[in-house]
Amino acid sequence: MAPSINVDDNNDLIDRCLKGEQKAWDKFYSIYHNRVKEIVSWRKWRFTDAVVEEIVQDVFLDLIKGLKAFKGDSTLLTYVQRITKNKCISALRRETTIKRKGDRDSVSYEDVEYKSTSDLNKPLSPTTFGKPEESFLKLEEGRVVRASLEQLSDKCKEIVIMRYVDELPYEEIASKLSVPVGTVCSRLKRCLIRLSEIYNDMSSGFNVKR
Template identity: 40%
Template sequence: MFSEEELLEECARGEERAWEELHKRYAGYVRRMVSWRKWGFSPSEVEEIVQEVFTDLIKGISQFRGQSTLATFVSRVTQNNCVSALRRAFAQKRGKEVTKVSLDEPDEEGKAFHIPPALDPPPEEVVLRREEAAELHRA
């Protein structure tokens, strides 16, 4: 069993046993927070957010400075993930979902994506013009 300080040190080093211990200690806590009925998440959303929380903990554990308890840090990461999930859901409802566009395949109407030619001269031409102007200036 790790102390909180040892757990943090070992997690920061990437020790698998420490991450298993962290998950064991906090998985229920995180799941209860995410399952809070006022968030309104479905069971599948809860599981997805719990996974995101632990992914973010893995990414961010090295930034934990010990100014609060580990439980407070886990709580903050969990709350941030819940708020982010709500924002994504509201954005989708408002129709602000990011649409991916294939540059290779035609759209539903059979139209292919077309990139218009640049209006500026190519970079090589710009360099040649500058060199010519510099040469004329020297003459």
């Protein structure tokens, strides 16, 4: 279970995360990772280990992109748990739909969250960030996101596009990059944090260099 953290510490951590501090994101991840994985691993979901890892990573992607939507009307732990459960429900519905169609390989588990497209001007619509009801990418923000992507290192750009544009499963990414699945997960975490830093700075009107 996530360690207790008081409101002031939460607010300070959120502020530092939104400023793009790597150490703050690392602390955020270390505080809430076990609780997120614990929820996703509940027996009632019956997810495979591979799907559990995918969902955990995507929960933190939603948190990275949607943390600014946190209004403090609940504890941060409650907010994280709500997003995690929503993500699990979406994944379960997707798996149920696939089973009914009898074609498990035709659709990824996400709730049509990241449509394959090479045009990043189009909005990619993650499922709820605890129900702020706003997509991470609004149409007018598309150019900023694409510009942010371009400022990532080649290694980061490659893995982010593989996962969230091409919608490749973790195992296939690992095979293409000749690395373990665990390396894919940790690299994605670092790259998404970097993307968030660049995006937040560019959205605020700063010039960001690699």
